[in-house]
Amino acid sequence: MEDVVQLFDKVDQNREAMVDTWKLLVDRDCGSGNKAGVDGVGRDVKDFLEKCGFKVWFHEYEKAGNMLVAEYGDASKPFIVLTGHMDTVFGDGTAAARPFTIKDGKVTGPGVLDMKGGVTILLYAVRFLLEAGYNRYRIKIILAGDEEVAHGNSTASADYEKEAKGAVMGFNLETGCVDNSVVIERKGVAQYLFEVDGVGAHAGNNPEDGRSAVEELAHKILDIQAETDWQEGTTVNCGVIAGGTVANAVPEHAWVKVDVRFKTTAGMERIEKAFQKIAKKQYVESTTTCCKKLVVFPPMERLESSEKLFERAEAIAEKYGFPKAKAIAVGGGSDSAHLTACGIPTLCALGVRGQFNHTEREWAEEESLFERTKLLMALLSEL
Structure with a gap:
């Protein structure tokens, strides 16, 4: 050669x-x-x-x-x-x-x-x-x-x-x-989707009958972001958010897509448990939250x-x-x-x-x- x-x-x-x-x-x-x-x-x-x-x-x-x-x-x-x-x-x-x-x-x-x-x-x-x-x-x-x-x-x-x-x-x-x-x-990469279902209502006529999915999600976004652990090498980012349809309606649905970067398998396992716990927690009565894992890249x-x-x-x-x-x-x-x-x-x-x-x-x-x-x-x- x-x-x-x-x-x-x-x-x-x-x-x-x-x-x-x-x-x-x-x-x-x-x-x-x-x-x-x-x-x-x-x-x-x-x-x-x-x-x-x-x-x-x-x-x-x-x-x-x-x-x-x-x-x-x-x-x-x-x-x-x-x-x-x-x-x-x-x-x-x-x-x-x-x-x-x-x-x-x-x-x-x-x-x-x-x-x-x-x-x-x-x-x-x-x-x-x-x-x-x-x-x-x-x-x-x-x-x-x-x-x-x-x-x-x-x-x-x-x-x-x-x-x-x-x-x-x-x-x-x-x-x-x-x-x-x-x-x-x-680092490894994972993405999750949190979806919140609330109860829709007219924001002027009967707002007391509504249960805001956006309000529930707002609380949970703070909980999700708090799972970042710099020392562990695990970071969390709520990157895309959507909810509601019009300003004069109590929003019935909301969602956030979350990016996770992790250095170790242990860090990823901790996030998985924490996210499921956050999904089960309820701030606004009569709302429900589902957490779905979309992708995991080792x-x-x-x-x-x-x-x-x-x-x-x-x-x-x-x-x-x-x-x-x-x-x-x-x-x-x-x-x-x-x-x-x-x-x-x-x-x-x-x-x-x-x-x-x-x-x-x-x-x-x-x-x-x-x-x-x-x-x-x-x-x-x-x-």
Whole structure:
């Protein structure tokens, strides 16, 4: 196989093609709810990987974007996992309204950072490696189609772990940090829905007959928020609230959607018990409250083997002059959780660097596309 520095030259010689692929992946509506759009991304990725010699297949889902799995190499060799996701958080029409744009080295567009840039890095890193005769490990690629909604409408979580089990190490090309940090630990994510039923009434003629669902929910929101435990690493956020119909009616229904981030299983178990207790408590007579768990995304556990993998990776990065990194823990979830659940040492956030993912201000650093592609090739060549 060609040496690593020669591989870097391939990146420099193909900058335009890499940007074109990045643009292709961004300029298509593929929010988690747009199965057709996500599956379209999957077909583009499939075409690219099959030209590189990969065997590609999909786990297909009725109500979610399909999961792409691709494999290359000798089945008798140990394998590594390269992973990410193809969906974004943005609604239909966003790609046309805010298309892929480069200005002064900053790239904008829906999902340009989270995580079409990372998918582009993955594709070109394996292409250049295989063209150079790479055969160190068998390579398995797993790209989810519904990561942004925590696989709530599919069996992707279970399918992911079945595909990844047995890997010797994993690399997730998720959103890169502007300070070049590498993620080795992530909090788990859960979402709950509290629904309150009261008794409706006319606010002028017979308000005494009403039982306000909004009033009941207002009390409970304070109780829900109070379950945050900073020391434990568990945070609670009542993020979306609705209730009532018109101002001159006592509201009969109200609801709140709650986000929970947790560092440990024990913290999640505490929240579950507390939320059920809050739901049963009654402030306004004749009201009832139901608490439903919508999704649960497990934490990416900090493994000792991940710490050691980072140390080895940092030594390789230093050898080739890449910017110094540090290993960090973050609150946002990712499919790296499924890798560490299988005991696989994993480095996450190896994608393009940038800020403000999940917002209209999302941007990525153009140059980091090329730098991070070189870094991934160096890691796969020498680890």
